[in-house]
Amino acid sequence: MQGNEPDEQQMQMQQMAIELEMQQSQADIQKTLAEANEExxxxxxxxxxxxxxxxxxxxxxxxxxxxxxxxxxxxxxAADIENKRSETMRxxxxxxxxxSETILNLAKAREAGxxxxxxxxxx
Numbered sequence: 001m002q003g004n005e006p007d008e009q010q011m012q013m014q015q016m017a018i019e020l021e022m023q024q025s026q027a028d029i030q031k032t033l034a035e036a037n038e039e040x041x042x043x044x045x046x047x048x049x050x051x052x053x054x055x056x057x058x059x060x061x062x063x064x065x066x067x068x069x070x071x072x073x074x075x076x077x078a079a080d081i082e083n084k085r086s087e088t089m090r091x092x093x094x095x096x097x098x099x100s101e102t103i104l105n106l107a108k109a110r111e112a113g114x115x116x117x118x119x120x121x122x123x
């Protein structure tokens with residue numbers, strides 16, 4: 001009869017093996033739960049960052065205001081350019097008139113110079 005009955009040492013070893021398996025299973029479960037918690041924390045962090053980086057109404061209003069200021073500056077520059085162009089076009093006839101006066105004065109000066117030399121030769 002003793003041969004059919006498991007001895008007490010074998011039973012203790014089997015019991016210890018079962019306990020070790022259970023402890024290993026519990027450790028695996030704890031590790032899996034910790035990893036799941038870590039992934040959930042990462043997901044919450046990414047969601048928070050996404051919400052922080054998402055533009056809001058104030059950002060849009062600031063961008064619109066900046067674009068409006070830029071447009072006003074461009075319009076001012078265009079008006080300044082048009083004023084310079086207009087002033088230049090207005091000055092062209094005046095410059096042409098001054099050129100013709102200069103040519104006339106130069107001709108008069110040459111004529112006066114030649115008469116002065118002629119008068120100087122005859123005296």
